[in-house]
Amino acid sequence: MDKEMELVAVKTYGKPEYPFKEEAMCSPDLLKALPKRWHAKPILCILLAFTAASGLCACSEIQRPYAAAPIFEHGSGRGSFGCVSVAAPVFLSEEEAAQVIREEALLQGVDFSGSKSICGEFPATSLYSFLEEEPDPGTWRGTLELDGYDEALGIGFEYVSKQDVIDWQKDDTAKASVEGYDIKGTAERLADAVDNVAVFYDPTAAEDFDSSMSRDELKEQMKEQLREQVRDFLTWLAGEGII
Numbered sequence: 001m002d003k004e005m006e007l008v009a010v011k012t013y014g015k016p017e018y019p020f021k022e023e024a025m026c027s028p029d030l031l032k033a034l035p036k037r038w039h040a041k042p043i044l045c046i047l048l049a050f051t052a053a054s055g056l057c058a059c060s061e062i063q064r065p066y067a068a069a070p071i072f073e074h075g076s077g078r079g080s081f082g083c084v085s086v087a088a089p090v091f092l093s094e095e096e097a098a099q100v101i102r103e104e105a106l107l108q109g110v111d112f113s114g115s116k117s118i119c120g121e122f123p124a125t126s127l128y129s130f131l132e133e134e135p136d137p138g139t140w141r142g143t144l145e146l147d148g149y150d151e152a153l154g155i156g157f158e159y160v161s162k163q164d165v166i167d168w169q170k171d172d173t174a175k176a177s178v179e180g181y182d183i184k185g186t187a188e189r190l191a192d193a194v195d196n197v198a199v200f201y202d203p204t205a206a207e208d209f210d211s212s213m214s215r216d217e218l219k220e221q222m223k224e225q226l227r228e229q230v231r232d233f234l235t236w237l238a239g240e241g242i243i
Helices: 021-026 028-032 036-040 042-053 094-106 162-167 183-193 215-239
Strands: 078-082 117-123 139-145 148-150 155-160 178-182 197-201
Touching (some): 117 183, 155 183, 183 197
Antiparallel strands (some): 148 155
16 A cells, blocks of 8 residues: 655755865775675676776875976975084974965965865884984875965965975984985975975075175075076976966
8 A cells, every 4th residue: 555755854964984085185095995795796896996997986086187396406404403403404484384385376476375185105204314314204195284275277376485394204203413405305305205396495594695694684585596497387387387
């Protein structure tokens, strides 16, 4: 006998037990896990593999339209602090650098005022990489909050600072009385690991700057070097037909 069905709105939803999209993107191995009962049904496994490979799966790897941008070298990007340092190096803060980068990019119509987080493997660092016995620090896996993002172009930027080198340490156990900041090297490794992201770095005022200059004058010279990095990147974007 036919029965009339009454439609009732669902007011609340329980929290799903399966991983969220963001969790799956940060941990790709989750997608390899299959329910045991599926193992006896090869057709399900084939369909799942096809879905992931064809990009129909919401958590599959995103096809990114731009290649990894190169590092544009302006400034040594290296500094050290400790007993052998004659003069402490000068660094730009994240805020100072972000202002320079956003202002220079905006002149060419690139608006880095947005924000975006990306998941992946990023370069770990060591403050003692100058030691011969220091092993390769490898990488760390997680989420990186970009320093700026252009929503229209789908491209962001990350400024590698002294603080980033400190924060991304694989092992923060002190091994020497001198600390070395390989900022440029870290930026190069990051640029190889990400697409759609312009990677800039702190030029670092050290031995390659005039020692007679004041710290404010050094910072102005560093900001100009950072502007040159941004200008070269914008020229590269234009050459790629992106802007």
